[in-house]
Amino acid sequence: MGQELYDLVIEHLQLVExxxxxxxxxxxxxxTFWLDHLKPVQKQHTTHxxxxxxxxxxxxxxxxxxLEDEFTRYLFALQIRKDLQNGRLPCSExxxxxxxxxxxxxxxxxxxxxxxxxxxxMAC
Numbered sequence: 001m002g003q004e005l006y007d008l009v010i011e012h013l014q015l016v017e018x019x020x021x022x023x024x025x026x027x028x029x030x031x032t033f034w035l036d037h038l039k040p041v042q043k044q045h046t047t048h049x050x051x052x053x054x055x056x057x058x059x060x061x062x063x064x065x066x067l068e069d070e071f072t073r074y075l076f077a078l079q080i081r082k083d084l085q086n087g088r089l090p091c092s093e094x095x096x097x098x099x100x101x102x103x104x105x106x107x108x109x110x111x112x113x114x115x116x117x118x119x120x121x122m123a124c
């Protein structure tokens with residue numbers, strides 16, 4: 001079942017605030033679908049022999065300041081950066097510039113200190 005795969009990913013990441021995230025996959029025609037937790041994986045993802053899922057933010061919180069876990073906030077920042085780069089996050093130029101500045105500050109901070117439980121580092 002889809003729920004079993006989702007639970008394995010959440011356990012592997014040791015994610016505390018997992019309700020905001022889910023797994024998505026791409027169909028043959030390029031459409032993106034969220035994993036249905038109640039159906040077997042094989043009945044949902046019929047595109048390839050190898051199953052490829054992407055872990056992503058499914059629900060953006062209207063109050064990100066209420067996110068308690070540092071790793072959760074980090075995953076949100078990664079998703080926002082990816083969505084800005086791919087044009088999936090519609091916003092004004094000024095908002096995009098502000099978000100890019102926050103992301104750049106966060107990446108510089110990571111390079112100096114490391115982040116979270118996986119010590120993620122990026123090239124500075």
